[in-house]
Amino acid sequence: MIGRFFENLLGGRQNVFWFVFLIVTAVLAGSSFWVINFIANVDEDDSEMMAEEMMDGLSPIYVDYFSEVDEYISPEAYLAMAAYDQQFDEVQNVEVLEGLSSQEMIGYMINHVSGGLQVNCDYCHSLQNFAADEWEDEEAMANKASARIHLQLVQDLNREWLSELASLTDQKQPSGSQITCATCHYGVAQPQVWPEDQVGLPDDFRLPLEDFYSLTEEDLLNVNAREDISLDAVQYNQQVMYHMNSAMNVGCTHCHNSRYFPSWEVPAKYYAGHMLLMSQFIWAEYAESMGNQQPSCTMCHNGAVIPGGSAVSVDVMPAPLVPVPQEAGR
Ligand code: HEC
Numbered sequence: 367m368i369g370r371f372f373e374n375l376l377g378g379r380q381n382v383f384w385f386v387f388l389i390v391t392a393v394l395a396g397s398s399f400w401v402i403n404f405i406a407n408v409d410e411d412d413s414e415m416m417a418e419e420m421m422d423g424l425s426p427i428y429v430d431y432f433s434e435v436d437e438y439i440s441p442e443a444y445l446a447m448a449a450y451d452q453q454f455d456e457v458q459n460v461e462v463l464e465g466l467s468s469q470e471m472i473g474y475m476i477n478h479v480s481g482g483l484q485v486n487c488d489y490c491h492s493l494q495n496f497a498a499d500e501w502e503d504e505e506a507m508a509n510k511a512s513a514r515i516h517l518q519l520v521q522d523l524n525r526e527w528l529s530e531l532a533s534l535t536d537q538k539q540p541s542g543s544q545i546t547c548a549t550c551h552y553g554v555a556q557p558q559v560w561p562e563d564q565v566g567l568p569d570d571f572r573l574p575l576e577d578f579y580s581l582t583e584e585d586l587l588n589v590n591a592r593e594d595i596s597l598d599a600v601q602y603n604q605q606v607m608y609h610m611n612s613a614m615n616v617g618c619t620h621c622h623n624s625r626y627f628p629s630w631e632v633p634a635k636y637y638a639g640h641m642l643l644m645s646q647f648i649w650a651e652y653a654e655s656m657g658n659q660q661p662s663c664t665m666c667h668n669g670a671v672i673p674g675g676s677a678v679s680v681d682v683m684p685a686p687l688v689p690v691p692q693e694a695g696r
């Protein structure tokens with residue numbers, strides 16, 4: 367409809383293309399609040415370089431992930447967002463992303479949500495009304511509902527779990543990267559959480575997600591010098607350890623002094639223990655929304671120490687999805 371309208375107005379498809387192109391450029395320029403933030407923090411020389419890098423396809427948002435948004439966001443969707451942006455200054459019907467301006471919202475949706483899953487806006491929206499929760503497309507409605515649950519998930523993980531990394535041990539500070547949609551989705555709408563084949567590990571092996579685990583009352587994974595446990599338990603510990611190795615593409619010494627495995631002297635071990643607890647939390651609270659797939663370390667790490675699909679810092683995330691800043695002078 368809108369397309370036809372502009373076609374008549376501008377006389378032919380070719381012009382519609384340029385019209386859409388201009389709107390798209392305007393929307394992108396206006397809504398890329400993190401880019402502006404980012405550029406505001408570097409000198410002018412740097413910002414030229416930055417622009418070039420972005421043209422080259424390196425994203426300043428992610429640790430190591432890039433998504434070519436124009437390949438799946440349609441011209442109709444860009445027109446619809448321009449219309450929404452004109453009509454509203456603020457978001458209308460949100461449960462998690464409260465307080466965003468309509469431009470911030472569009473920027474976040476393009477780069478993190480559509481960009482993280484590599485889907486068009488109409489995967490979750492009626493292009494006639496982005497605020498609607500009910501319209502005739504039931505599949506898209508269901509996707510919007512799932513996405514809302516996962517916005518909550520992202521908020522929980524960053525606020526309740528990553529925020530604690532800094533105080534786990536004096537010897538290590540986190541990189542500050544944040545969990546976002548691409549951290550687990552990596553450009554796929556329905557991600558497969560467990561690798562099909564983990565070299566050397568049985569296919570049915572899973573992390574200890576149901577049993578009690580605690581960083582202080584160490585028990586679950588302890589095997590050293592214990593007479594009270596079976597060889598099966600020892601083997602299970604080994605499988606968990608090999609899974610960690612392969613998920614992060616590291617050796618045992620990334621987390622252990624290999625002369626004495628039980629000691630807590632390598633800081634990454636604290637992080638790994640905390641991440642196991644975080645995985646237990648995901649399983650306990652969000653299993654259903656993940657198609658009952660049990661979390662793995664590979665789900666996020668995907669062969670890297672810092673997950674490539676995570677956001678570089680809180681600065682490129684909307685405020686509702688990251689830890690609340692501490693009051694100054696506390
Ligand atoms: C995977 C699902 C998904 C995709 C894809 C998606 N969105 Fe959203 N969008 C949501 C959810 C969920 C909300 C509600 C957020 C909340 O409740 O905090 C939302 C909210 C919005 C809003 C705010 C509407 C209001 O209430 O005023 C806008 C605008 C929006 N999205 C635009 C877009 C645009 C533009 C695209 C494509 C670039 C897009 N969305 C892609 C799931 C999605």
Ligand code: HEC
Nearest residue numbers: 479509512513516517520546547550555556557655656657
């Ligand atoms: C902790 C990992 C994780 C994070 C973070 C995450 N997701 Fe998911 N998501 C999954 C898994 C796993 C599935 C299940 C896929 C399946 O059903 O096969 C899923 C399913 C979905 C679905 C349903 C897909 C379908 O077609 O049924 C939507 C929509 C979705 N996620 C949106 C999002 C959005 C938007 C974000 C970011 C705000 C996000 N997710 C963040 C792991 C995650």
Ligand code: HEC
Nearest residue numbers: 584587588589590607610611617618621627628635638639
């Ligand atoms: C990503 C970090 C990480 C990697 C890599 C890793 N581990 Fe572990 N390991 C842990 C954590 C966390 C525990 C649980 C510690 C606890 O709760 O006491 C553990 C426990 C152990 C234990 C039991 C120690 C005890 O107290 O009884 C052994 C043995 C062990 N790991 C061996 C290995 C071996 C061998 C490798 C390489 C194949 C390896 N680990 C790789 C993090 C790691």
Ligand code: HEC
Nearest residue numbers: 540541542543610634637638641642645662663666671676
């Ligand atoms: C939902 C996503 C997610 C899952 C699941 C996850 N991690 Fe992580 N992990 C992260 C993010 C993001 C960071 C980066 C934190 C930082 O440095 O700011 C991280 C960092 C780490 C680090 C510190 C890296 C370093 O600098 O040495 C270790 C160790 C680690 N994870 C181990 C694990 C293990 C083991 C598992 C499985 C039990 C796991 N993670 C599961 C997201 C995840």
